[in-house]
Amino acid sequence: MDLVKPAKPKKTKHYIVAVCLMVVIVVYLLWQQWASHSSVRRAEILVAEVKQGPLTLSVDSFGELRSAEQFLLNAQSAAIVKVIHHKAGAIIRKGDVIAELVSPDLVLQVQQAKQALRQSRTIKEQLLLTQQRELLNEQTQLMQKQGALKTLALRHRAEQNLAQQGIISALNFAQTETTLHTLQHEITMLEQQAKQLQALHDSALILANEEIDIREQELNNLLEKQQQLEVRASTSGIIERMPLALGQRVNVGDELALIGSNQSLVALLSVPQSQVRWVETGQDVMVKMQANTVKGKVLRVDPVVTNNSVEVEVSLPNILPKQARVQLSISASIVIKHLANATYVQRPANAKDNQTQTLFALSNDDTAEPVAITFGASTGKYIVIDSGVEAGRRLIISDLAYLASLDETILLK
Structure with a gap:
């Protein structure tokens, strides 16, 4: 009886299987390498270029215009408000009757x-x-x-x-x-x-x-x-405050009206407590009144802190724009210092003065590497860079603190 020998598998078949396995392994390794890098979308980040050149350090604030001279009218006797002739905001002349009181x-x-x-x-x-x-x-x-x-x-x-x-x-x-x-x-x-x-x-x-x-x-x-039951204006100006109402009873010393001179105005600014340490009397201030900007000087820095801010009084020139009036809301920039050649960038998220923070600097291969940057003083939307990066580099200024803690390069999609 004859025995039938099984056919031997061809060697080429083994080669094909081995090659497929190697390809799978290589693809897996490449995928693992790619997946080991975090990634962010370009549309979700803000990028700013590091610049170098002259920079003016300033403190931004807001406030309102006030009269340089104010006159307070008080009740000299207990009385009842009978007539009100002028209210807050009215322009009056010296001697005008603001209100009438009666006192039996x-x-x-x-x-x-x-x-x-x-x-x-x-x-x-x-x-x-x-x-x-x-x-x-x-x-x-x-x-x-x-x-x-x-x-x-x-x-x-x-x-x-x-x-x-x-x-x-x-x-x-x-x-x-x-x-x-x-x-x-x-x-x-x-x-x-x-x-x-x-x-x-x-x-x-x-x-x-x-x-x-x-x-x-x-x-x-x-x-x-x-x-004095006829409440008359002691000077020409504008009524800044007048808290009276018809039939109201006032006592001795109660405020009847606050009159501000409309001949001279000052700016009262609210400066954050953290930045007021750089503000000194005599510094230049650029005060913006709607579409106009005038130059003033710091006249006084209030020593009292109220609601985490400090009041700064700024003197203004005698000739002001037509829209300048008492209680007009304004914004201002207090000039602290002029730097002839500074390295600076648009302020990144959570960046603080005189501290070191890790940001991501962009490379040419669609990646961004973490860089430790030491910041100096800030001014408005810019902050000075003391060390860590040179001018011309582009930085991600969005908040990527959760990625910076990993200390690894990220991919940009």
């Missing part, structure tokens, strides 16, 4: 002050009459004593001759002489008493006049308050 209590106080003044004047008149009567009494007594002294002096001279001749006794003459000395002393005392009485009268009159002056001053103050 003040009317009563004026009447009481007038009555008190009349009473003080009446008391003074009564005092004058009393003083005149007292002076007349003193003068009458003094004249009587002086008349008696003259009579007694004549008697003294006559008795002196008679006593020397022995016609009258020495005792009688001595009594006359004693009476004469006593009368002279009484006259001296009356004269001193008259002087003291006159001084007392003068003091009483001074007090009475002072009382009248006080009453007159009180009345004048009340009359002035009564006149």
Whole structure:
């Protein structure tokens, strides 16, 4: 019986299988290499070129125009708002009536002050009459004593001759002489008493006049308050604020209106607390008012921080654009420093001054490599590059922090 041998597979078939396996392995390895690189879409990123040249460092801010001179009108007495003639934003001249107030209590106080003044004047008149009567009494007594002294002096001279001749006794003459000395002393005392009485009268009159002056001053103050119930503009300008409403009751010291001079304006800027450390008095400021830009100077930096910002006052030139007015919203750029030759780029996302950040620099083969860049000061939309990349390179300024942490080249699709 014959045996049938199986046919041997051809060697070419093994070669084909081996080649296919090798191709699969190569493709797999290439795919693994490609997949090991992260990728981003070009349409989803922002790219900026690193530039070199002169750069002005500035701090951008916003704010509004205010009057360089402001005048606050306060209520001088408790009253009720009766009429409002002008409201906030109105342009007024000095002396214009802004509002009218009424105060029944003040009317009563004026009447009481007038009555008190009349009473003080009446008391003074009564005092004058009393003083005149007292002076007349003193003068009458003094004249009587002086008349008696003259009579007694004549008697003294006559008795002196008679006593020397022995016609009258020495005792009688001595009594006359004693009476004469006593009368002279009484006259001296009356004269001193008259002087003291006159001084007392003068003091009483001074007090009475002072009382009248006080009453007159009180009345004048009340009359002035009564006149101030007509709230008048103390200067020409614009009403910046006027919080009154009809029927509103105001108390002493309450604000009635805030008037700002429209002759001179200043800019009040709100600067972030993190950037105000570079702002100093005297620095130039470019203030933008709608379509116009004017140049000013930093006048004052407020030491108080409010809501993470600091108020900076900027002086403005006397001649301003027509649209310049109080409370106009403005934007401004405070010039901090001029750099003659700086390397800078448009500010990347999350970039901070004087810190190092990893960005991706574009290459010519549709890839981007991570580069550690040290930033300096920033200004507006630009930030200075201290080291890490040269001018001409293109950087991805979008936020790719999640890829930068991998520290590997990325592909651009």
